[in-house]
Amino acid sequence: MIANADILIPACKEPLSVVERMFSACQKQKLDGGIDLKIWFCVDGMDDKEEKIVNDLAAKYGILISKRPSRCGFRAGALNYCIQNVLRKDSEYIIVLDIDQAPKPEMVQTLVNEMHKEENVDTHFIMFPQVAENKEENAITKTSDTLQMFDYYFNRRIRSETNSAFVVGTNWIGRTEFIRRIPFEEGSIVEDQASSIRWHAEGAVIKVINDELALGLAPNSIESYRAQQFRWSYGAFYNLRYLTSNWSKLSMWQRVDYLSVMTWYLYAVPTVLSIVIPLITFWKPITSSEFMLPIMLLTANIAVFTYPIIFCRKPRLTIGEVFQTAVVQHMCLDLYLKSMLYNILGKKHSYVVSDKSSKICKHPHRNLWLPYTLVALTSVGMAYATYLNPPTMTNIYNAISGYPMRYTTYIIIWLVLGIFWIWGTIYYVHKSNREFSCGNEKLV
Amino acid sequence: MEINPLSRIAKINAGINKDKLNFVLMSTVLIADVIYVKMYSMSGALTVVVMLWILVMAPNILVYMRGDGKWKSAQSNKKVKV
Secondary structure (H helix, E strand, O other): OOEEEEEEEEEOOOOHHHHHHHHHHHHOOOOOOOEEEEEEEEEOOOOHHHHHHHHHHHHHHOOEEEEOOOOOOHHHHHHHHHHHHHOOOOOOEEEEOOOOOEEOOOHHHHHHHHHHOHHHOOOOEEEOOOEEOOOOOOHHHHHHHHHHHHHHHHHHHHHHHOOOOOOOOOOEEEEHHHHHHOOOOOOOOOHHHHHHHHHHHOOOOEEEOOOOOEEEOOOOOHHHHHHHHHHHHHHHHHOHHHHHHHHHHOOHHHHHHHHHHHHHHHHHHHHHHHHHHHHHHHOOOOEOOOOHHHHHHHHHHHHHHHOHHHHOOOOOOOHHHHHHHHHHHHHHHHHHHHHHHHHHHOOOOOOOOOOOOOOOOOOHHHHOHHHHHHHHHHHHHHHHHHHHOOOOHHHHHHHHOOOOOOHHHHHHHHHHHHHHHHHHHHHHHHHHHHHHHHHHHHHO | OOOOHHHHHHHHHHHOOHHHHHHHHHHHHHHHHHHHHHHOEOOHHHHHHHHHHHHHHHHHHHHHHOOOOOOOOOHHHOOOOO
């Protein structure tokens, strides 16, 4: 019996080199004869000149084009239009891929075989990991890839065992009948999470496999990474409305896991406050215990929240790589705060695509305004604390011999810790931009 | 035959369920947060910060609680609890 499978590739204003890379990879699928495959390029915004080039490329590689008449409902709108209006009626499986996720030749066959397995008869979706082909390009691509690995090989895998992992926007196969019946949510810019909430509420079973079946492109510039992180964090808070409206239909673990995805971005608030809070100690004491206790406590909180990734196995990460991942993520603290504020104020955020084409950030400082502000604040605090408690030989000797240190010495320790974190962010972000610039010069 | 202490440590380390270890570490810090807020904090601002850490950490603890200590495994062969 022949299975009808359709690959859907939604795209909006993507570089032509990325489009051709994708088309070429799709054409190389190796099938054993039991699958009838069609590939759909779901165009979502393109000018006439680009459209003509894409049409020529599509004809060259045997790709079909689905172009909706109006641009409603973000990315989900393009997918829904194709599924409801263009796709063949007897389609059994849909495979959704982002334009940068070039499939390996065995992808379609492996996924259809998985869906045909006896244990997957009741499974509606199977996801597979996003792996970045360009992960060694710079600290930003490395961070993005490490976080994806952590997400798929730990977070998503563990959650899928309790059927509470949501289907991300790319790298999955799903049953067409189910998606036709319950289409994508078009109201959210993070439509994958919003749709999954509804799918879970309607009884969907979502699984994950570890086969790396496509090679993606991680965001490689400051702007593209920040655009992606802002979209995700804004969407996560926005999707709280979908969670509350489907709350009663979800299982306990689905509620817990959707909430944890949304509250994760809140970590920006205590992280920033933990770094600046020593400043208030100049006016009043903050603890009735040993002064070291709050320092240790807040450092432990930041560490255990940020560094569980240290236990990543295969490939094992070095301490340096783990630190790099954590501090590059801190580049987006201001965006997490901003997305929270936007949602509270009801301010809309339009869909911004993470540009995968290489672009040097000419003004990296502008994107690092929060780390710079934190460095400035804590530096003033350190200077004032040093003035109050000058590092005289007696003070240093007392500290070495275990004599109780004066209050301001503790403040200095605390502020140094904060600066260490923030300087890490500034260093790695500038380093990425430099490495990136060098890469481009070579190309020229 | 004498066993190298480093290889013995590596062997013990390999046998530890790292997800459960993360769960224990996070839970310990969470309990320490609660005790600190109850007993020692003299500042509303610090109390708020610590409470926020509890808020963002608590759901993550519930993920690690379910961890099997393996980085990858053949997920699709497992029975999913619906």
